[in-house]
Amino acid sequence: MEKRVYNFSPGPAMLPLPALEEARRNLLALPGAGCSVLEISHRSKTFTEIIEQAEANLRKLLAIPDHYRVLFFQGGAQMQFAMVPLNYLRGSGKAADYILTGTWSKKAIQEAKTQGEVRVAFDGQSENYSRAPEAGELDLNPDAAYVYIASNETIQGVQFPVEPEVGDVPLMCDASSDILCRPTPVEKYGILYACAQKNLGPAGVTVVIIRDDLIERAPDDLPSMLSYKTFAEGKSLLNTPPTFAIYVVKLVTDWLLDEIGGLEKMQEINRRKAAMLCDLIDASGGFYEVHAQPGSRSLMNVAFRLADATLEDPFLKQAEARDLAALQGHRSVGGCRASIYNAMPVEGVEALCEFMQEFQDSHRG
Numbered sequence: 136m137e138k139r140v141y142n143f144s145p146g147p148a149m150l151p152l153p154a155l156e157e158a159r160r161n162l163l164a165l166p167g168a169g170c171s172v173l174e175i176s177h178r179s180k181t182f183t184e185i186i187e188q189a190e191a192n193l194r195k196l197l198a199i200p201d202h203y204r205v206l207f208f209q210g211g212a213q214m215q216f217a218m219v220p221l222n223y224l225r226g227s228g229k230a231a232d233y234i235l236t237g238t239w240s241k242k243a244i245q246e247a248k249t250q251g252e253v254r255v256a257f258d259g260q261s262e263n264y265s266r267a268p269e270a271g272e273l274d275l276n277p278d279a280a281y282v283y284i285a286s287n288e289t290i291q292g293v294q295f296p297v298e299p300e301v302g303d304v305p306l307m308c309d310a311s312s313d314i315l316c317r318p319t320p321v322e323k324y325g326i327l328y329a330c331a332q333k334n335l336g337p338a339g340v341t342v343v344i345i346r347d348d349l350i351e352r353a354p355d356d357l358p359s360m361l362s363y364k365t366f367a368e369g370k371s372l373l374n375t376p377p378t379f380a381i382y383v384v385k386l387v388t389d390w391l392l393d394e395i396g397g398l399e400k401m402q403e404i405n406r407r408k409a410a411m412l413c414d415l416i417d418a419s420g421g422f423y424e425v426h427a428q429p430g431s432r433s434l435m436n437v438a439f440r441l442a443d444a445t446l447e448d449p450f451l452k453q454a455e456a457r458d459l460a461a462l463q464g465h466r467s468v469g470g471c472r473a474s475i476y477n478a479m480p481v482e483g484v485e486a487l488c489e490f491m492q493e494f495q496d497s498h499r500g
């Protein structure tokens with residue numbers, strides 16, 4: 136096998152090796168099917184079992200209540216930026232409350248504004264998007280169409296430690312970069328969605344978990360592919376879904392259930408990984424610095440800087456030479472970022488910490 140590096144990419148990101156191996160083993164022919172998952176009809180019995188199993192795995196992992204549906208969309212997370220306001224803001228006569236904690240919630244706001252009135256219930260800009268809001272800081276409108284958050288800002292490495300309290304207003308959440316990283320009380324959300332290419336599988340599919348009453352409330356005058364109602368009625372199969380991506384979501388969730396042992400265990404591992412890295416940075420005496428404030432630090436993306444920015448380039452090059460890949464920060468903010476999603480093994484973070492300590496030691500006078 137070609138060598139595999141520790142890949143700290145923010146997405147598409149590292150996948151669990153057992154899931155990749157099973158996909159490879161079965162690529163030419165699925166057991167009993169006589170052909171590849173790439174070659175079968177999305178309406179075949181074999182694929183029906185795959186999509187049902189992917190849903191069942193997600194339901195089990197997240198303890199999704201019966202009054203929620205699990206849908207598989209295309210169009211990525213950004214299509215949901217548009218679909219949420221298209222279905223629940225446009226024509227509602229209300230405004231929507233958005234909690235602005237970083238790049239992705241900002242982008243979601245821009246999209247929502249094309250469909251109706253947006254209120255910003257918290258704006259993290261003055262602190263350079265370095266934390267999630269405290270409960271008392273939210274300026275929420277009890278009559279809002281919905282409240283919107285990005286539970287984890289992938290670029291800034293800022294994660295809500297817990298869900299904000301929003302009363303009876305539906306809470307819509309972009310969980311693209313932290314779904315399945317810890318147990319999540321789905322019943323606190325109206326919609327919880329995530330593109331797959333970080334913690335769920337390959338790019339191409341977006342999982343949407345949506346409460347039944349919201350499906351019923353979606354307007355009747357939308358194109359069927361953009362309506363939660365018609366899409367749910369079609370059981371995610373209005374048209375040809377991304378069959379291979381859904382198959383890999385099944386494999387990744389099998390891995391979480393069978394090899395990791397569920398989300399409590401996954402959370403324990405994720406906490407260990409993030410703490411290892413953040414502790415090293417905090418103990419570096421300012422050589423490295425985490426962007427996010429304590430209390431809002433992400434378990435999944437550790438965005439950090441070197442105090443001496445001229446060292447960033449050699450840092451990244453030497454990391455790469457040690458098979459620690461894709462550590463550069465997002466082009467919009469610079470710096471460095473280690474994305475340590477579920478599939479990043481503890482050994483990968485240990486190797487990164489070892490390198491970072493050595494790099495620091497060799498550049499301290």
Ligand code: PMP
Nearest residue numbers: 211212213239289309311312330
């Ligand atoms: N939201 C978050 C939190 C993300 O991290 C990303 C992608 N990095 C997106 C949305 C956009 O996802 P997509 O490319 O699937 O539209």
